[in-house]
Amino acid sequence: MEITYNLNELPAVAKTIIANTKSKTILFYASMGTGKTTLIKEIAKELGCNISSSPTFALVNEYETNSNEVLYHFDFYRIEDENEAYDIGIEEYLYNNHWAFIEWPENVENLLPLDAQVVTINTNQDNSRTLILK
16 A cells, blocks of 8 residues: 655544554654654554654653553664664564554564564655555
């Protein structure tokens, strides 16, 4: 599925992702400044919780939705070795049927569930975004 959108269309994009995801583990592939965290915040909002920022230094933040579901938000931008992910217990986070949104998944690729949902975001010349859900 491919969606081209502008910032004001984020709520509809978030709803579409939630409705069409094959997994609660969603991997966000995009370059710096493309809007990964902004989109993740909107998806979390649709699920009933507020994310304030990306967990760049903590690697993972945990939130609870209005329906008492758990949501983990990972940011692996600064990770240099997959062992750092093991040190925070990544297996326990990813294999428990909770929501897990992962920025920079390419830095821990060998540790990710095979059935995770992949989201790729690209910036277009007109500053809109194209999202590919696969």
